[in-house]
Amino acid sequence: MSEDLSYPGGKLRLFVEAPLGEGARVVLEEGQAHYLLHVMRAKVGDRLNFFNGQDGEWVAEITETAKRTCTAVCARQLEPQTEVPDLWLCFAPVKKTPADYLTQKATELGVRVLQPIFTRRTIVSRVNTERMLANAVEAAEQSGRVSVPEIREAIALDKLLASWPAERRILFCDEAGDAPSIADALMTERGGSWAVFTGPEGGFDPAERALLRAQANVMAVSLGGRILRADTAALSALSVWQALTGDWR
Structure with a gap:
């Protein structure tokens, strides 16, 4: 059964450098993939949030996993991009x-x-x-x-x-x-x-x-x-x- 990945403090969020948008495919770097697959025990269909400092925050669904890689596709935007005070x-x-x-x-x-x-x-x-x-x-x-x-x-x-x-x-x-x-x-x-x-x-x-x-x-x-x-x-x-x-x- 698919689920939203989380930890005791709240929903799992990851900072990525890839562009984010509806349908955007994000291939996670090895360290993040290891964390998802071997610490969080993520599987295909699980959901998490991405942000990159430019495109707001997006819900993404894991679509592919391998021993050292993990791919997720953005589904919808949760928050628009905002900036902290200068x-x-x-x-x-x-x-x-x-x-x-x-x-x-x-x-x-x-x-x-x-x-x-x-x-x-x-x-x-x-x-x-x-x-x-x-x-x-x-x-x-x-x-x-x-x-x-x-x-x-x-x-x-x-x-x-x-x-x-x-x-x-x-x-x-x-x-x-x-x-x-x-x-x-x-x-x-x-x-x-x-x-x-x-x-x-x-x-x-x-x-x-x-x-x-x-x-x-x-x-x-x-x-x-x-x-x-x-x-x-x-x-x-x-x-x-x-x-x-x-x-x-």
């Missing part, structure tokens, strides 16, 4: 497990771009963008969004700011404590293009703080009186932004 997260990377967690949760919170930045106090010297993308895809599949955030290569803070788009506002999470609270600062803001900037363990150094504050379109804010971990600070700022000026309103 919000970037520019963050100093932290050690592996917090970085994985940060990528997953930022995806759930609706970030459009994840941009790692190297600062003078950044401990991590290399960023595995493939690992970040895998975490982002998994989080998008489980959270119900129909897009995956863009994962950008890590760049030095000064180089990023040198080519910063003039129209994009910067929400600078300044740990020095001499900025207004993030809630007060954002209370009258509505939408637009934004980027949240958060620093490494130890924070931005004085020269970097001065560089950020000197940007034409920057809003320095405080996240309160307690010391937050780098990943906690980033997720807190994203949550407040979404609540006050994003798509949580």
Whole structure:
């Protein structure tokens, strides 16, 4: 008997790169096919959902299976393509497990771009963008969004700011404590293009703080009186932004 494939958290959704539309045939890559066939025990006639970040979300039916491959055909569109608010997260990377967690949760919170930045106090010297993308895809599949955030290569803070788009506002999470609270600062803001900037363990150094504050379109804010971990600070700022000026309103 055919059934909708699901897991304890909900309906099974997969991100694919193939075009989606009525009658579109999708041949899954080997890893996804292995998961469907050997973990989910999928069979011909079972249904699942696809999204690709361009064509919305589609119900598809498995039509062919083999030892290492699986093919499904799109039947109907469930959701049109929508986009999350124009919000970037520019963050100093932290050690592996917090970085994985940060990528997953930022995806759930609706970030459009994840941009790692190297600062003078950044401990991590290399960023595995493939690992970040895998975490982002998994989080998008489980959270119900129909897009995956863009994962950008890590760049030095000064180089990023040198080519910063003039129209994009910067929400600078300044740990020095001499900025207004993030809630007060954002209370009258509505939408637009934004980027949240958060620093490494130890924070931005004085020269970097001065560089950020000197940007034409920057809003320095405080996240309160307690010391937050780098990943906690980033997720807190994203949550407040979404609540006050994003798509949580």
